[in-house]
Amino acid sequence: MAEKMPAIVKTKPAYGAELVEVDVPKPGPGEVLIKVLATSICGTDLHIYEWNEWAQSRIKPPQIMGHEVAGEVIEVGPGVDTLEVGDYISAETHIVCGKCYACRHNRYHVCQNTKIFGVDMDGVFAEYAIVPAQNAWKNPKGMKPEYATLQEPLGNAVDTVLAGPIAGRSTLITGAGPLGLLGIAVAKASGAYPVIVSEPSEFRRELAKKVGADYVVNPFEEDPVKFVMDVTDGAGVEVFLEFSGAPKALEQGLKATTPGGRVSLLGLFPRDVTLDFNNLIIFKALEVHGITGRHLWETWYTVSSLIQSGKLNLDPVITHKYKGFDDFEEAFELMRAGKTGKVVFFPHKG
Numbered sequence: 001m002a003e004k005m006p007a008i009v010k011t012k013p014a015y016g017a018e019l020v021e022v023d024v025p026k027p028g029p030g031e032v033l034i035k036v037l038a039t040s041i042c043g044t045d046l047h048i049y050e051w052n053e054w055a056q057s058r059i060k061p062p063q064i065m066g067h068e069v070a071g072e073v074i075e076v077g078p079g080v081d082t083l084e085v086g087d088y089i090s091a092e093t094h095i096v097c098g099k100c101y102a103c104r105h106n107r108y109h110v111c112q113n114t115k116i117f118g119v120d121m122d123g124v125f126a127e128y129a130i131v132p133a134q135n136a137w138k139n140p141k142g143m144k145p146e147y148a149t150l151q152e153p154l155g156n157a158v159d160t161v162l163a164g165p166i167a168g169r170s171t172l173i174t175g176a177g178p179l180g181l182l183g184i185a186v187a188k189a190s191g192a193y194p195v196i197v198s199e200p201s202e203f204r205r206e207l208a209k210k211v212g213a214d215y216v217v218n219p220f221e222e223d224p225v226k227f228v229m230d231v232t233d234g235a236g237v238e239v240f241l242e243f244s245g246a247p248k249a250l251e252q253g254l255k256a257t258t259p260g261g262r263v264s265l266l267g268l269f270p271r272d273v274t275l276d277f278n279n280l281i282i283f284k285a286l287e288v289h290g291i292t293g294r295h296l297w298e299t300w301y302t303v304s305s306l307i308q309s310g311k312l313n314l315d316p317v318i319t320h321k322y323k324g325f326d327d328f329e330e331a332f333e334l335m336r337a338g339k340t341g342k343v344v345f346f347p348h349k350g
């Protein structure tokens with residue numbers, strides 16, 4: 001096996017990243033080495049690439065980027081008895097402590113000592129990568145690597161969409177970025193109708209339609225609240241799923257939700273948000289959920305089954321595929337410009 005490999009590395013505390021040759025790592029106790037078959041870009045990778053305030057406070061270069069992955073186990077570290085060479089895995093990126101109050105209540109998704117690989121340690125934008133065995137998820141052999149790598153972000157979307165009843169429910173999704181698009185796929189596969197998507201980018205509204213949105217609206221040109229009221233005969237939607245992180249979208253979504261309806265919030269807001277809580281939430285008796293990470297491991301079972309059911313329309317979400325990492329800068333710049341859905345790399349060119 002090769003001793004060196006190309007990897008996308010955050011080499012300096014500045015904008016960008018570099019494709020460099022690094023040593024193929026050795027798995028330590030409790031770890032496995034995988035051959036990376038597919039890996040996809042998350043919005044968090046983009047923040048690390050851009051070196052925004054959050055990245056500056058958290059990332060310690062030099063570090064291999066990336067955390068969404070599908071790969072084959074090629075070496076097993078000491079003490080690992082749950083995996084063997086040849087296993088086809090993806091990975092939960094949150095490394096949880098198992099000891100804190102949240103973990104001891106089986107709320108691993110809110111472990112207070114969470115570490116994230118590709119964020120707090122080397123990641124998977126490389127030909128080979130280390131995965132902690134406790135974070136590995138075994139995939140069925142037949143699952144395409146480009147779908148298997150999407151399971152981690154799909155977990156975010158599943159927890160958002162399935163935080164309450166969805167089948168047959170009118171649904172508003174604000175934001176059709178990569179996660180919102182996955183949300184649309186999950187909502188449609190789960191029987192939501194009609195699914196209305198509010199998204200300012202024309203490119204992403206078109207993607208939303210391809211994934212299965214029943215209606216799309218540009219919130220910068222039309223009032224999405226009026227649009228929703230027209231589609232729902234003045235009732236408002238039963239379910240509002242926020243995937244944009246835009247304060248205005250949150251307010252519009254709350255206004256467009258029917259009294260007694262359900263609101264699930266995944267998007268992260270860039271600043272504190274001011275809202276008329278009395279009229280938009282309390283007097284409407286809305287059920288509001290904050291969504292973070294994925295439930296371990298219930299969400300992974302759901303995601304895997306949804307993919308295997310064949311009902312998730314993922315192909316239109318994957319807009320860009322790259323063999324190798326040579327064009328990684330193009331991929332990041334396209335994503336920054338909002339001209340992509342999910343971007344997938346296949347590190348091995350052969």
Ligand SMILES: NC(=O)C1=CN([C@@H]2O[C@H](COP(=O)(O)OP(=O)(O)OC[C@H]3O[C@@H](n4cnc5c(N)ncnc54)[C@H](O)[C@@H]3O)[C@@H](O)[C@H]2O)C=CC1
Nearest residue numbers: 043175176177178179198244245246249267268291292293
């Ligand atoms: N809670 C959690 O565990 C996680 C939350 N996130 C957050 O989820 C959100 C979605 O992630 P991505 O799809 O990667 O982000 P993204 O930034 O690519 O997508 C956001 C989309 O919202 C659209 N948008 C902007 N203003 C809008 C408005 N007023 N109304 C409707 N849409 C509007 C944008 O055009 C864009 O297409 C982000 O805020 C991200 O930080 C991401 C991962 C995990």
Ligand SMILES: CC(=O)[C@H](N)C(=O)O
Nearest residue numbers: 042044093116156293
């Ligand atoms: C930090 C991340 O990007 C990760 N996908 C998560 O779910 O927390």
Ligand SMILES: [Zn+2]
Nearest residue numbers: 042043044067
């Ligand atoms: Zn991520």
Ligand SMILES: [Zn+2]
Nearest residue numbers: 097100103111
């Ligand atoms: Zn914990």
